Amino acid sequence: MILQANSVTKNFGDFTALNKVSIHVPENSIFGLLGPNGAGKTTLIRIINQITGPDEGEVIFDGKRLNPNHISMIGYLPEERGLYKKMKVGEQALYLAQLKGLSHHDARQRLKKWFEKFEIQEWWDKKVEELSKGMQQKIQFVVTVVHEPKLLIFDEPFSGFDPINVNLLRDEILELRKNGSTIIFSTHNMASVEELCDNIALINKSVKILDGPVKEIKRKYFTNSYHVQYQDFNSTPYQIHEPGFEILESSIEDGVCSVTFRLPASKGPNDLLAAMIPHVSVIAFNELIPSMNDIFISTVNAVNANHILES
Amino acid sequence: MNKIFLIIQREYLTKVKKKSFIIMTILGPILMASLFILPVYLATRQDDKQLVNVLDETGLFFSKFENSGNYTFIPVTSSLQEAKTTLSEKGDYMLLHIPATQLNIPDNAIIYSDKQPTLNLKGYISGVMSKELEKHKLAAEIRNEILRNTPGYKAGGDTTAVDLMSETILKNIRTEVEITTYKTGEGGEEQKSFTELTMVVGYVGSIMIYMFIFLFGAQVMRGVIEEKTSRIIEVIVSSVKPFQLMMGKIIGVALVGLTQFLLWIAFTFIIITAVQTAFPEQFKKTQTQEAGISGKSVALPNETAPAAPNSITADTGNDDLNEIFEAFSSINLPVMIMAFLFYFLFGYLLYGALFAAIGAAVDNETDTQQFMLPITVPLIFSLVVAQTVIQNPESPLAFWLSMIPFTSPVIMMVRIPFGVPTWEIALSAGILVIGFLGTTWLAAKIYRTGILMYGKKSNYRELWKWIRYKG
Structure with a gap:
């Protein structure tokens, strides 16, 4: 178990963003974090990234309570992502990699390797604003994984990519898992969940309503x-x-x-x-095998219907 | 700590490489140099002929003042009280009072005027007086010296001994004439006033602090907004704490400000020196023509010049810039610069954090207006009040405003050239540092929440909620 959130609660004033949410992410797997908009996924991800702290509950990373040393072991590609427009690609990638704790030398070497792999070496001295959105996404992906984190968190990674790059990215994600990384994957794209995820958790209105291995869940909904x-x-x-x-x-x-x-x-x-x-x-x-999409919709609707009944 | 350094480095390098920074660095010194040169130029302009009443109780100096195109010196023989009454009745330009003292030849004079006498006139008066005093002292010194050395003194003997002696003599006779200016008020009341230069220095200092705070504070704010709108913020805060990012940005911009300031100082001096050495004659000529008084200076004979007694009678005729520099040195420049750096730095830090918080609270620059008000009001207020403080730098208003951290950077800069007790400076500095810690603490809370908020129109109630959120 690389990551474990135990009964995490987070309030913003009167609003409860997460209510006693627990998830278990096994090592070397792809974990889907699902839920409608505003369910609390991003808040949970931010807690894992130590951008905010939980009000109650705790997060265990690799057997230890989450602490600032873990920052360099986590890579995060947020849904709202971007780069400094006026900065040069290489300079910026170096900066971000160093912020994740790499030395200048290591960062440069690894970045060169990734740039070669994606065949984007000639972008190194270009300003970010000169690149297309898809190109920027590639850079963003590279800076997310360059420090070889144990845990990767992708929030809607496929948005903004064309189908060719979606394939490229999917292959990269699968390869990262093959190389021992664990991936948390937050998305609305149910097809990619079915294709990639080993386990999922479904969060709705700040409460986790469903979790487990994808195969088991499907069997349950058989x-x-x-x-x-x-x-x-x-x-x-x-x-x-x-x-x-x-x-x-x-x-x-x-x-x-x-x-x-x-x-x-x-x-x-x-x-x-x-x-x-x-x-x-x-x-x-x-x-008729229930798709994750059906499971998602039916589960969320059922819970929401119950809420309405209760109130 | 390493990460904050990275952030500072990035902020600094990207800002310093910007075109706007380079342009400002070049334009600033030109502006500042003209700030030095312009007052001199303006002070020498005087259109109508002015009457200067001279009450010379010593009888030594009056004959030495020469009437010129703009100034006519008239002797006054009545008592000081009468002379002052006559001055306000006749509406003459000013009264110069050289009091007699019992023991020494006086080295001070007092000007009574309802206007500010021009620097040029004052320079002329003190120049004439010091020259005269030096003559007298020199005569006395030479007499003493020769008497003392008669046994060993041989005319045409060892020249180095003579040179050495002359130098000692010169050192002893070096005289600075102090002119105090009293402004005669409407009711004939005398109000102590200070030289324009002190005012100019104080005011320029406070305006610069005001400008720097706005200029660099706005840069911090724009930087935060840029990070928000380009959506890089979440990537960065997953690597560093929001507080580190905020402080890194603020410190980075502060270093940019300091760099700019130091470059300005250096370039300003280079420009002034260049102008001085390139056109010394032209400078002098234009001013002589327009003012009718040659730019005789309070400056003393050049130290490196051969120290023959003759050099005193031969007027060195330094230009007015020297006069300004001379006057500058009377203000205690090191204290001034130290104070400026301190109040600039902490004034900026105090406001910088607030600017960062505003940047975090909005989605784009147009939304900043409503939050800018509480920042601009104390700053503009202090700049407006600064003009009153200049007139009365020791009033309770001046005291209290130089204690409140939001106004103290601007107000204290106005007061320092006039001399402020050390405990007041220390107290004001201490409060400013505490104020900086306070605003930073508060701003960090707004910042932390604000940077991750999109599309929500924030208002003060919202900000208050953010402050109360737990980490």
Whole structure:
């Protein structure tokens, strides 16, 4: 466990930004920190970065209570990011790397390596304002990782990148994990969560409402639902009646029926097929796996509905 | 500590490399040099003929004053009281009173006038008087010296001995004439007034502090806003504490200010010296023509010049700039510069933190207006009051304003050339340092929260909330 937040609470005046939030980030994994806007993700990230301190609770980093020595072990790419416009790229990268505790010499060497890797050496003496937004994002990424931190925190890392650079960045993130870094990843982009994250925590209205490994969460939200497309032999659709089989949705188009079934817990896909095959010609069959997007929306909505009910 | 140094270094280097800094560094000395030269030039301009009543109780000096195009010297034989009454009745330019003393030849004179006598006239009077005094003293000295040395003295003997002797003589006769100016008020009351130069020095010092605070304070503010709008702030505060960033910025800009100030001083002296050496004759000529009084100086004969008695009668005719420098040295320049540096530095630090807090509280420069008011009011107020303080540097108003840290940098600068008791300076300096710590503490709290706030129109109530947030 590289990072552990234990029951962290943070208030701004009367407003509670985080209410007893605990997260556990295993080492060498990618951790997704999810939640709607204003849920408190950024506050939690700022606490981990020691930009602010928690009112209650504690954060444990690598077995020790979070302290200023940890700053150089954490790399942070904030959602609101930018660079000094009038400063030269190389000068600025050196400055930021040194602020993270690298010596001037080390910083220069490592930066050179990264600049070569991204093939951006010729930008070294350019002013930041001369670069496009995507170029600036690359520089920003480099200065985030140049001090080889144990823990990397990316807040919406893909915003502002074109698809080619998104791929490049994703590959870099995966490689960072391969090389032993742990990555906390805050995003609204659920597709990237599914693709990259090993674990997630979902925060809504300053409270953590869901967390765990992505696979387990998906299993938990497994609904035993299937989507079937078929053609009817006797052109009378929707005639499959088995006890407990629930039809969630159905439609017919060009003689092809599409039906979504939910099965009782005791039944499986074979039972459904066995029941259907004597009557219809099955064209397509697939299990409905809940996407992280669905889980996100349904969980948040359910909690919010409860709130409304309670109040 | 290492990180704060990095921040200071970056602030300093980026600011010093800026075009605006280089332009200011060049323009500043030109402005300052003209500040030195202009008063001299203006002081020598006098259009109508002025009557100078001279009450010379010693009878030694009057005959030596020569009437010129602008000044006519009239002898007065009545008592001082009568002479003063006549002065205000007739509306003459001024009364010069040279009191007789019993033991020595007087080396002081008093000017009564309802106007400020020009520097040039005063220079002329003291020049004539010191020349006269020196003659008398020289005569006495030579007599003494020769009497004392008669046994060993041989005409045409060892010249080094004579040179040495002459030098000693010269040292002994060196005389500075002190002229006190009393301003005759409307009701005939005498109010002690000081030379224009003291005023000019004090006022220039306070204006410079005022300017520096605004100039460099605004730079801090703009720097903070820049970091906010370019969104680099969050990247940086994940590496350093907001307080470190704020202090690094403030100190970095302070060093820029000091650099600029020192460069200004150096360049100003270079320019003045260059002007002096390049056009010494022209300077003198124009002034002679316009003022009708040659720029005779209070300055003493040049020390390196051969110390023959003749050199005294041969007027050295230094130009008026020398006069200014001479007068400067009477103000105690080191104390002045030390005080200036201290009040500039801490005045700036006190306000700098507040400027940083304002920068943090807004999203762009146009929003700063509402928060600027509490900063500009005490500064402008102190500059306005400074004009009153100049007239009366020891009034209770002057005292209290030089204790309040928000006004003391400007007000104290006005007072220091007039001489301020050490305990007052120490107390004022101590309060200023405490004030600086106080505003920095307060500003740091606003700064810490403000730099991460976007898109929210902040107001004073909001700021108050930020101050009360826990770290």
